[in-house]
Amino acid sequence: xxxxxxxxxxxxxxxxxxxxxxxxxxxxxxxxxxxxxxxxxxxxxxxxxxxxxxxxxxxxxxxxxxxxxxxxxxxxxxxxxxxxxxxxxxxxxxxxxxxxxxxxxxxxxxxxxxxxxxxxxxxxxxxxxxxxxxxxxxxxxxxxxxxxxxxxxxxxxxxxxxxxxxxxxxxxxxxxxxxxxxxxxxxxxxxxxxxxxxxxxxxxxxxxxxxxxxxxxxxxxxxxxxxxxxxxxxxxxxxxxxxxxxxxxxxxxxxxxxxxxxxxxxxxxxxx
Amino acid sequence: xxxxxxxxxxxxxxxxxxxxxxxxxxxxxxxxxxxxxxxxxxxxxxxxxxxxxxxxxxxxxxxxxxxxxxxxxxxxxxxxxxxxxxxxxxxxxxxxxxxxxxxxxxxxxxxxxxxxxxxxxxxxxxxxxxxxxxxxxxxxxxxxxxxxxxxxxxxxxxxxxxxxxxxxxxxxxxxxxxxxxxxxxxxxxxxxxxxxxxxxxxxxxxxxxxxxxxxxxxxxxxxxxxxxxxxxxxxxxxxxxxxxxxxxxxxxxxxxxxxxxxxxxxxxxxxxxxxxxxxxxxxxxxxxxxxxxxxxxxxxxxxxxxxxxxxxxxxxxxxxxxxxxxxxxxxxxxxxxxxxxxxxxxxxxxxxxxxxx
Numbered sequence: 080x081x082x083x084x085x086x087x088x089x090x091x092x093x094x095x096x097x098x099x100x101x102x103x104x105x106x107x108x109x110x111x112x113x114x115x116x117x118x119x120x121x122x123x124x125x126x127x128x129x130x131x132x133x134x135x136x137x138x139x140x141x142x143x144x145x146x147x148x149x150x151x152x153x154x155x156x157x158x159x160x161x162x163x164x165x166x167x168x169x170x171x172x173x174x175x176x177x178x179x180x181x182x183x184x185x186x187x188x189x190x191x192x193x194x195x196x197x198x199x200x201x202x203x204x205x206x207x208x209x210x211x212x213x214x215x216x217x218x219x220x221x222x223x224x225x226x227x228x229x230x231x232x233x234x235x236x237x238x239x240x241x242x243x244x245x246x247x248x249x250x251x252x253x254x255x256x257x258x259x260x261x262x263x264x265x266x267x268x269x270x271x272x273x274x275x276x277x278x279x280x281x282x283x284x285x286x287x288x289x290x291x292x293x294x295x296x297x298x299x300x301x302x303x304x305x306x307x308x309x310x311x312x313x314x315x316x317x318x319x320x321x322x323x324x325x326x327x328x329x330x331x332x333x334x335x336x337x338x339x340x341x342x343x344x345x346x347x348x349x350x351x
Numbered sequence: 352x353x354x355x356x357x358x359x360x361x362x363x364x365x366x367x368x369x370x371x372x373x374x375x376x377x378x379x380x381x382x383x384x385x386x387x388x389x390x391x392x393x394x395x396x397x398x399x400x401x402x403x404x405x406x407x408x409x410x411x412x413x414x415x416x417x418x419x420x421x422x423x424x425x426x427x428x429x430x431x432x433x434x435x436x437x438x439x440x441x442x443x444x445x446x447x448x449x450x451x452x453x454x455x456x457x458x459x460x461x462x463x464x465x466x467x468x469x470x471x472x473x474x475x476x477x478x479x480x481x482x483x484x485x486x487x488x489x490x491x492x493x494x495x496x497x498x499x500x501x502x503x504x505x506x507x508x509x510x511x512x513x514x515x516x517x518x519x520x521x522x523x524x525x526x527x528x529x530x531x532x533x534x535x536x537x538x539x540x541x542x543x544x545x546x547x548x549x550x551x552x553x554x555x556x557x558x559x560x561x562x563x564x565x566x567x568x569x570x571x572x573x574x575x576x577x578x579x580x581x582x583x584x585x586x587x588x589x590x591x592x593x594x595x596x597x598x599x600x601x602x603x604x605x606x607x608x609x610x611x612x613x614x615x616x617x618x619x620x621x622x623x624x625x626x627x628x629x630x631x632x633x634x635x636x637x638x639x640x641x642x643x644x645x646x647x648x649x650x651x652x653x654x655x656x657x658x659x660x661x662x663x664x665x666x667x668x669x670x671x672x673x674x675x676x677x678x679x680x681x682x683x684x685x686x687x688x689x690x691x692x693x694x695x696x697x698x699x700x701x702x703x704x705x706x707x708x
Contacts (some may be wrong), residue, residue, distance in 0.1 A: 116411020
């Protein structure tokens with residue numbers, strides 16, 4: 080289904096009515112699952128993902144699945160093992176993706192590397208942090224949603240980390256073939272835009288400009304790249320704000336409910 | 352995930368637990384009655400992109416999501432043009448289903464989908480669903496086309512206990528909330544559907560005395576005691592574990608609906624599977640009399656326990672159950688599930704109370 084990109088220049092509104100720099104609605108929850116060490120649920124527009132973190136724990140017996148690297152290769156730091164399960168019912172047409180699907184494997188290794196760089200894995204030698212992600216519904220920006228959900232679940236699991244790894248996507252208003260020099264960058268692509276327009280996924284370390292992940296799978300003129308990256312990094316800052324609010328709200332609620340004691344030095348913390 | 356996952360209990364603890372559960376009435380570690388279920392959280396129609404979906408959280412923290420998706424498919428083996436005149440009744444009789452119209456996949460984190468235990472779970476669930484033969488019939492559109500139903504069952508949490516009942520109940524709810532677009536075309540035309548989702552009928556119409564999807568319950572026996580909804584620890588000392596699938600028998604007229612709280616629904620046994628109890632692989636205890644590291648026996652022989660443990664049971668020393676179940680126990684287990692106003696009835700009632708939409 081071709082996306083009518085020509086309409087954008089008339090009203091400067093995208094197909095779903097957003098402006099170029101607007102994110103979709105992000106709704107997140109943490110500690111959604113009692114049995115896990117850490118868990119989260121994240122919606123970015125219609126993309127819905129769930130994350131469950133187990134660990135850091137002793138590595139169990141190796142099963143014959145595609146393990147990331149040989150055991151014993153990195154005993155000094157905790158291994159981050161990510162598994163992504165894309166539900167068959169997540170896309171419009173049911174498509175079953177195998178566990179060893181190439182796209183899946185790439186998603187897994189991208190997320191594992193991004194998390195491993197931000198988590199203090201050296202504090203947990205000889206252990207495994209198992210991150211399992213479930214995609215319930217897909218509408219673009221899948222990698223970004225997965226990274227955000229994984230970050231939230233790691234926060235919930237209480238694994239020390241330098242900062243949130245937050246991600247979002249950025250695109251450009253006209254296709255590569257159009258070669259339009261005046262193309263504007265776009266923030267947070269949905270599925271329709273992702274199919275049609277060049278886009279990239281960028282993850283940064285918290286509010287800093289330090290890029291943790293940069294994935295671009297489409298052809299784009301190099302001249303537009305800078306603008307897209309700038310918009311993406313800016314979006315990540317907004318996303319961090321939202322995720323941080325989610326974590327703080329949950330923390331407040333837990334203190335109010337008496338689930339956890341108020342930390343030291345927080346006696347005058349404002350709870351309302 | 353085999354039910355026999357490592358339960359970290361010593362032989363002494365296993366012996367204690369087994370003894371507590373074989374008392375009359377049994378004393379369960381969490382103080383429940385033998386037929387009492389743990390509370391659960393359920394919601395349906397959580398994913399607008401599916402035909403039906405449900406999520407259930409059990410009290411032990413395990414959580415599953417089921418999504419149902421339907422696609423129109425051409426029925427193979429129909430060659431057309433054997434056009435005969437037949438009324439509406441004839442057409443109804445022609446309604447027939449095939450088992451391959453339903454595809455069920457189970458996804459357990461950390462397990463391959465072709466893992467034996469995952470395949471076994473999927474087989475048990477689809478077997479129960481297709482057992483009554485009426486389910487596939489619901490997917491019939493006309494002689495040339497049918498719905499193909501994809502049931503994707505995902506366990507979200509790590510598999511802490513044997514997830515069969517959880518997956519079964521979630522599938523039940525997802526199927527209850529499943530809707531298929533309303534058919535507008537007639538006869539054997541290419542199907543054409545109403546695009547108004549609000550008009551889409553449920554696969555299992557509500558408020559009528561039609562059958563409901565089956566449920567599969569895990570029941571275990573310790574001695575003569577029958578225990579429902581066993582926890583992982585209880586499973587570790589079970590003598591027999593059965594997966595019993597029950598469905599609601601089609602009630603004649605609306606006898607149960609009309610008179611308020613009738614005795615209960617009439618249930619129908621769809622399938623029974625024995626599940627290899629994890630207690631089989633637990634390590635046996637060694638009685639003091641033969642413990643070479645303790646007391647008198649130490650000097651008697653070298654390594655005698657290997658043989659003596661097999662030989663006789665000693666009171667208070669754990670010994671993994673051997674052999675099959677007694678027919679009387681099996682019969683009692685099935686009987687207990689099917690009882691009017693019994694456990695399966697209660698579970699169905701509870702699932703009834705879950706709001707759709």
